[in-house]
Amino acid sequence: MTVAQSSKAFKVRSRRALLDNDLREALGRARGGFVEQRRAAFEALPEFEALRDAANEIREHTLSHLDYYLERYAANVEINGGTVHWASTAEDMNRIVVDICRRAGAKLVTKGKSMVSEETDLHHALKAAGIERMETDLGEYIIQLADEPPSHIIAPAVHKTRAQITELFHANHARFGIEGRAEDRTAIVAEARRVLREAFLSADVGITGANFLIAETGSNIIVTNEGNGDLTSCLPKVHIVTAGIEKVIPTLEDLSVFLRLLGRSATGQEMSAYSTLYSGPARPGDSDGPAEYHVVLLDNGRSTMLGNEFHEMLRCIRCGACLNHCPVYSHIGGHAYGWVYSGPMGSVLTPLFKGLEESYDLPNACTLNGRCQEVCPMRIPLPSLLRRLRQRQVEAKITPARQRLALSMWSRLAARPRVYRFVTNLSMRSMAWLGRRRGALRYLPAGRGWTRGRDMPAPEGATFMTRWRRRGEQDT
Amino acid sequence: MSRERILAEIRRSLKRREALDENVRRGIEARNADIHPHVQPAYDEDLVERLVRKHRDLHGSVEPIDTALHIVNAVIAYLRDNDLPQRLVAADRAPVKDLPWGDGVTCEHRPARGDDAVALSVADAAIAETGTIVVVSSPDSPMTHNYLPEHHIVVVPVSVVVRWQEDVWRILRKRPDFPPRGIAMISGPSKTADVEQTIEYGAHGPRNVHLLLLGDGQARGA
Amino acid sequence: MPAMFASRNSVTWDERLKTGFFVTCLVDLMRPSVGFAAVDLLEDAGCDVSVPERQTCCGQPAFNSGDVASTLPIARQVIEAFADYDYVVVPSGSCAGMIRTHYPELFENDFTWRRRALDLAERTYELTTFLADLAGWRADAPGGSGKVTYHDSCSGLRELGVREQPRRLLAQLENVELVELPDSNVCCGFGGTFCVKYPDISTRMVDDKVDCVADTGAPVLLGGDLGCLLNIAGRMRRKGVKTRVYHVAEWLAGHHDRPGIGDPADDDR
Numbered sequence: 001m002t003v004a005q006s007s008k009a010f011k012v013r014s015r016r017a018l019l020d021n022d023l024r025e026a027l028g029r030a031r032g033g034f035v036e037q038r039r040a041a042f043e044a045l046p047e048f049e050a051l052r053d054a055a056n057e058i059r060e061h062t063l064s065h066l067d068y069y070l071e072r073y074a075a076n077v078e079i080n081g082g083t084v085h086w087a088s089t090a091e092d093m094n095r096i097v098v099d100i101c102r103r104a105g106a107k108l109v110t111k112g113k114s115m116v117s118e119e120t121d122l123h124h125a126l127k128a129a130g131i132e133r134m135e136t137d138l139g140e141y142i143i144q145l146a147d148e149p150p151s152h153i154i155a156p157a158v159h160k161t162r163a164q165i166t167e168l169f170h171a172n173h174a175r176f177g178i179e180g181r182a183e184d185r186t187a188i189v190a191e192a193r194r195v196l197r198e199a200f201l202s203a204d205v206g207i208t209g210a211n212f213l214i215a216e217t218g219s220n221i222i223v224t225n226e227g228n229g230d231l232t233s234c235l236p237k238v239h240i241v242t243a244g245i246e247k248v249i250p251t252l253e254d255l256s257v258f259l260r261l262l263g264r265s266a267t268g269q270e271m272s273a274y275s276t277l278y279s280g281p282a283r284p285g286d287s288d289g290p291a292e293y294h295v296v297l298l299d300n301g302r303s304t305m306l307g308n309e310f311h312e313m314l315r316c317i318r319c320g321a322c323l324n325h326c327p328v329y330s331h332i333g334g335h336a337y338g339w340v341y342s343g344p345m346g347s348v349l350t351p352l353f354k355g356l357e358e359s360y361d362l363p364n365a366c367t368l369n370g371r372c373q374e375v376c377p378m379r380i381p382l383p384s385l386l387r388r389l390r391q392r393q394v395e396a397k398i399t400p401a402r403q404r405l406a407l408s409m410w411s412r413l414a415a416r417p418r419v420y421r422f423v424t425n426l427s428m429r430s431m432a433w434l435g436r437r438r439g440a441l442r443y444l445p446a447g448r449g450w451t452r453g454r455d456m457p458a459p460e461g462a463t464f465m466t467r468w469r470r471r472g473e474q475d476t
Numbered sequence: 477m478s479r480e481r482i483l484a485e486i487r488r489s490l491k492r493r494e495a496l497d498e499n500v501r502r503g504i505e506a507r508n509a510d511i512h513p514h515v516q517p518a519y520d521e522d523l524v525e526r527l528v529r530k531h532r533d534l535h536g537s538v539e540p541i542d543t544a545l546h547i548v549n550a551v552i553a554y555l556r557d558n559d560l561p562q563r564l565v566a567a568d569r570a571p572v573k574d575l576p577w578g579d580g581v582t583c584e585h586r587p588a589r590g591d592d593a594v595a596l597s598v599a600d601a602a603i604a605e606t607g608t609i610v611v612v613s614s615p616d617s618p619m620t621h622n623y624l625p626e627h628h629i630v631v632v633p634v635s636v637v638v639r640w641q642e643d644v645w646r647i648l649r650k651r652p653d654f655p656p657r658g659i660a661m662i663s664g665p666s667k668t669a670d671v672e673q674t675i676e677y678g679a680h681g682p683r684n685v686h687l688l689l690l691g692d693g694q695a696r697g698a
Numbered sequence: 699m700p701a702m703f704a705s706r707n708s709v710t711w712d713e714r715l716k717t718g719f720f721v722t723c724l725v726d727l728m729r730p731s732v733g734f735a736a737v738d739l740l741e742d743a744g745c746d747v748s749v750p751e752r753q754t755c756c757g758q759p760a761f762n763s764g765d766v767a768s769t770l771p772i773a774r775q776v777i778e779a780f781a782d783y784d785y786v787v788v789p790s791g792s793c794a795g796m797i798r799t800h801y802p803e804l805f806e807n808d809f810t811w812r813r814r815a816l817d818l819a820e821r822t823y824e825l826t827t828f829l830a831d832l833a834g835w836r837a838d839a840p841g842g843s844g845k846v847t848y849h850d851s852c853s854g855l856r857e858l859g860v861r862e863q864p865r866r867l868l869a870q871l872e873n874v875e876l877v878e879l880p881d882s883n884v885c886c887g888f889g890g891t892f893c894v895k896y897p898d899i900s901t902r903m904v905d906d907k908v909d910c911v912a913d914t915g916a917p918v919l920l921g922g923d924l925g926c927l928l929n930i931a932g933r934m935r936r937k938g939v940k941t942r943v944y945h946v947a948e949w950l951a952g953h954h955d956r957p958g959i960g961d962p963a964d965d966d967r
């Protein structure tokens with residue numbers, strides 16, 4: 001895709017989003033709740049900054065010895081009786097997962113929410129292999145029915161209104177013998193429970209993500225509120241965990257630091273309802289649990305990122321706080337960003353995964369207001385990373401020529417104070433004259449972007465520097 | 477092989493040719509052997525009181541009982557009050573093993589099935605910090621009990637109540653089966669906010685988590 | 699710190715500290731009266747104010763667009779122009795932030811210039827911070843009156859921690875009542891080139907801001923960054939909203955009778 005195309009795609013999607021009243025309603029409701037709940041949770045936690053320091057220290061320590069920790073983690077998974085698979089690319093991961101499913105003779109897999117599987121587009125690989133997939137997180141299930149990507153990393157269906165969900169269920173649940181419409185929230189949740197319960201009990205393979213991998217014990221931890229991740233992990237005879245290589249942390253004590261930050265940052269909860277550590281398949285004598293336990297460790301560019309100027313992004317714990325506090329995200333929603341990661345963290349990750357050109361707009365469609373960095377539990381300098389991406393775009397000449405020209409003209413002018421003084425004084429005086437009646441201009445020939453939605457307040461006339469000089473001359 | 481390729485790329489990014497040298501490795505091992513909690517939220521509330529308060533805040537219910545002899549009556553009363561069938565699955569361990577259920581109640585020690593309405597478990601620990609119950613999987617304590625039935629009754633001996641999450645790790649490390657296959661940290665009933673960002677309870681797992689707070693024989697104002 | 703300074707309303711201070719005023723391109727071009735107000739305030743506070751001739755823009759538009767090559771000559775020019783002042787004061791949080799946080803980053807690999815950039819960064823202050831925290835400015839005239847509300851511009855707030863300073867200064871104006879703006883810390887949608895490149899998103903963001911201002915019932919909006927104020931005032935004019943918009947320096951200096959930003963010169967409202 002060329003810049004013009006991808007740019008258009010973002011602009012079209014974001015404009016469509018701005019005009020979508022259902023989306024506006026859904027996003028408006030979500031924003032207030034998340035922001036307020038997070039604020040209250042951290043207000044009640046004087047140790048917040050100390051926890052952030054500790055979490056960053058742990059992440060930096062682990063990342064700078066990542067090879068060691070991955071090997072240690074893998075060794076412990078194997079001691080627990082599990083199998084570790086290493087996937088360099090998205091295709092590798094999909095192939096490994098499909099192979100495991102095939103060997104298990106799987107017809108139906110249940111899936112817990114996993115951003116990594118969205119990243120590799122595992123859904124299509126499963127579909128191509130003729131394996132049916134049921135998403136079990138209610139939000140993921142809703143968007144699976146709608147055949148849409150998630151619009152938020154922790155609330156995938158945040159863009160859907162209740163009425164839309166009612167209709168989706170109605171259109172899809174006849175095959176389970178469900179006739180009427182589930183209208184209120186309780187009925188919707190009950191219907192999902194009923195439908196998904198069947199899937200949990202009959203699935204051959206369960207696929208989950210992992211919030212963290214613990215090297216000390218060879219465990220993965222899954223944090224959910226619904227308990228769907230646990231039913232996916234415990235019931236099928238094969239459990240597959242998919243996780244990015246950056247998810248590993250050293251010890252259980254380290255885990256506690258992250259758990260204190262994760263729920264509070266995401267939804268304002270001290271602890272989500274279920275935080276469960278899984279270490280391998282069923283043990284001798286166990287009456288439930290999977291017979292096979294697999295972990296697929298995905299690289300997909302992360303090991304390269306570790307050594308470049310975007311390595312700070314590997315600290316991300318996918319809490320979603322940056323999305324919830326982003327004024328751009330909260331107006332356009334996640335789909336406008338065009339890929340699975342959205343908002344500030346997505347605007348950094350997507351260009352790194354998908355290419356600077358294809359995602360031209362993402363780093364640019366940001367005011368660099370810094371609220372994301374302020375709330376990020378990992379203190380990731382998201383605005384600086386976005387600015388760095390813009391620099392790479394300029395260097396690669398992906399930035400539109402017109403913009404580059406305008407900026408370089410301005411910069412060259414700014415580097416010549418005398419000429420600058422003359423040109424600006426003249427321009428301001430003419431603009432002031434044009435706007436003298438209204439005090440503002442409705443239209444600017446060279447600034448249509450500005451005057452599309454607002455007037456340009458008229459300048460006062462001669463520039464400050466001109467007037468200052470005059471004042472100096474009068475004084476002397 | 478992918479494994480070697482990934483590790484090599486990581487080392488390249490970290491500007492290291494080989495695996496860690498001995499000294500650094502020993503330093504890391506020392507870090508991880510010297511186990512101590514990092515930052516813990518300070519509080520000075522009584523542990524049991526806080527556990528009860530936090531668990532209730534999480535929409536769970538709590539009933540103090542004096543001795544293990546009271547478990548049967550408390551469970552039967554719970555089933556009756558909630559219009560539940562007089563049957564349940566239970567862990568096969570003290571203090572819920574070999575209880576005198578009487579004729580009317582069927583109690584089975586097996587994994588949960590889709591149609592079980594009630595499970596009865598024993599907490600291995602309870603974290604007062606957050607109102608979280610910890611149930612560890614074992615042959616006597618199937619994981620499915622925590623997630624399938626609509627009602628989860630958990631016996632919590634006050635002796636297992638700990639102050640912080642890290643206390644659980646300390647206790648678990650002493651077990652011969654460490655790390656156990658599953659460590660369930662349960663903070664209230666199952667819930668979802670995926671419809672209109674408003675909480676509904678009983679998404680996939682229990683609608684209610686009912687704690688039987690088993691005292692040390694002394695009455696407590698829970 | 700305030701002891702280093704004394705304003706004319708307290709003790710006289712003979713060796714007044716040399717203060718370089720960086721007017722910033724937007725104030726220079728669009729609203730010189732903010733510059734004059736700022737100079738008045740600084741002189742009130744006892745500073746010996748100069749306006750170096752060689753200043754233009756801080757280079758932020760190029761820097762934020764990822765054009766480092768174009769930013770460097772501008773940054774060097776600013777560093778040189780302000781080399782000889784004890785303090786450099788800027789009536790904008792985002793331009794002061796550019797100098798304080800980003801100039802040193804720009805010269806990461808250039809020892810000499812980095813040292814000069816760090817030296818400038820240390821001497822550079824956003825106007826309200828300088829007046830409130832260092833200069834100990836005291837109001838000597840009642841100034842404007844009535845209800846006002848205040849928008850916290852993002853760069854000043856988050857890069858420099860400007861929040862209490864303008865409020866403390868305004869609290870000295872006896873007849874001014876500050877009504878807090880809901881979501882005052884949420885971006886107004888300006889974002890430099892952002893508002894021109896993504897006008898639709900930007901318009902929605904500024905609409906939220908305009909609505910919040912309306913919720914306060916205050917007829918006057920103040921702020922410390924002309925970029926945001928031009929954006930908000932521009933949207934208000936387009937929508938026919940009558941709120942008057944000023945840079946906080948204008949109110950502090952008692953220039954509150956002038957037409958607000960985007961108001962007709964012969965304001966008869």
Ligand code: SF4
Nearest residue numbers: 316317319320322376
């Ligand atoms: S970037 Fe920070 S705030 Fe955003 S999801 Fe990652 S950890 Fe959370």
